Amino acid sequence: MKVDWDIFCKVVDNYGDIGVTWRLARQLVAEHHCAIRLWVDDLRAFERLCPELDINAARQWQHGVEVCHWPTDWQPADAADVVIAAFACQLPSAYMEAMAAREKAPLWMNLDYLSAEDWIIGCHGLPSVKYKQVQKYFFFPGFQVGTGGLLRERGLLERREQFQHSTEAQHEFLQGLGVDRTDGARLISLFAYENVGLADWLDVMAGDAHATHLLVPEGRILGDVERWLGVDGLSVGALQVRGALTVQVLPFVRQDQYDLLLWSCDFNAVRGEDSFVRAQWAARPMLWHIYQQEEDVHLDKLEAFLTLYTAGLSPAAKAALVGLWRAWNTGAGMAEAWVATQEHWPELQKHAQAWCLEQASQADLASALVQFYLNWI
Structure with a gap:
């Protein structure tokens, strides 16, 4: 059975956030057979990286990834088995309630910015805050053993x-x-x-x-x-x-x-x-x-x-x-x-x-x- 993943991305500036999450989403589908929903608040910025994207579609499939527009007026959606808040973005409150309502709480991770600083080794993988019974974890990309590594596709x-x-x-x-x-x-x-x-x-x-x-x-x-x-x-x-x-x-x-x-x-x-x-x-x-x-x-x-x-x-x-x-x-x-x-x-x-x-x-x-x-x- 495929594991369902939700990746949330707020496009803050310069395509970096969407660049990382889009590359990650495609790799999780292609190499690990995960079912990925990528929630993006700015489809127009996303279009620069994926020209075939329909910026007016609430939901669409691109390269095996279900791309969903992250609206300001959030509509109810079931929480996935794994939830990634990219770069510490704040999840919709209704979605957090959906996470808490699951019979088995999902794995909730904050995928942080890449850094070579020594302190991230000690923080990588540690529990962060909780929302009701749902525990969030720190996940740090990095260059050293003890971090989450770098994005690199097979071959x-x-x-x-x-x-x-x-x-x-x-x-x-x-x-x-x-x-x-x-x-x-x-x-x-x-x-x-x-x-x-x-x-x-x-x-x-x-x-x-x-x-x-x-x-x-x-x-x-x-x-x-x-x-x-x-x-x-x-x-x-x-x-x-x-x-x-x-x-x-x-x-x-x-x-x-x-x-x-x-x-x-x-x-x-x-x-x-x-x-x-x-x-x-x-x-x-x-x-x-x-x-x-x-x-x-x-x-x-x-x-x-x-x-x-x-x-x-x-x-x-x-x-x-x-x-x-x-x-x-x-x-x-x-x-x-x-x-x-x-x-x-x-x-x-x-x-x-x-x-x-x-x-x-x-x-x-x-x-x-x-x-x-x-x-x-």
Whole structure:
């Protein structure tokens, strides 16, 4: 008998919440044969990741997942065997009553934000609050043993390796996006929030002796790119050349295509949570733009990850990479940090591959959630 799961997602900002829950829901269906209802409050934002979605439908099936609009005027619904409140979203009060009314209480988990901070190991899997007789549990994705791991579909690394070893497959994919890669040019993807440090980085790439082809999917960073280029209204397909730098605007693509983009590039600048994890599976040097929080608490999370990620690097390579990430996330000058990073490029490439394999040696997030349920029952 299939186990029924309800996953609740409030789209707060920038597609990160729905990106994670949509990927998780599909994997639970495809690999673990779970019956999934994904409750989403903003179907219009969801449509960017799933273009075939009917934004006016209260219920619909997409990729084996029952997608349900989470309305403000909640209608009665039976509670599932497993209930996931993604990123601490508050469940409808009527649904919580339905959980409490079940003969056997469901497993209720708060799927929290990804973090490399040490304290999450001690909190992962612990009981949280109760609603009547229904107990909620903390579930933390993470990078270390003792956490919930990272989202990773079965066979992902094998597919990536096959793609990265096929010049023909990469060429065909890039051509489909209108990208004609210049021989010898370093290919970089840029997906980020607004960043005052971008101009300095673009300046140094434009003046470099090494050619760079910068691919910029539609998103919030595009305004900063336009200001640097001195143009308005860059649209998909726009191509601008400044010195050694070619800048090209790409469409906002669905998740499987974004994976291929990351796999095609030599370096990936990413943002948020979902693209951050996917860049690690790409096994290429990367740069993370972490979501800014009040009182700069996000910088503590950044440092926690850097401590883990840079272990094993030579002191010089570590200093260069840490300097680059700190500059990018504090709006500082990027030029010196980028030049220093390039001096250690071969080491950073090997390190990205080793980190990817290290993370893949742990259980993936979907499997860890299923195992948690099996242990619970």
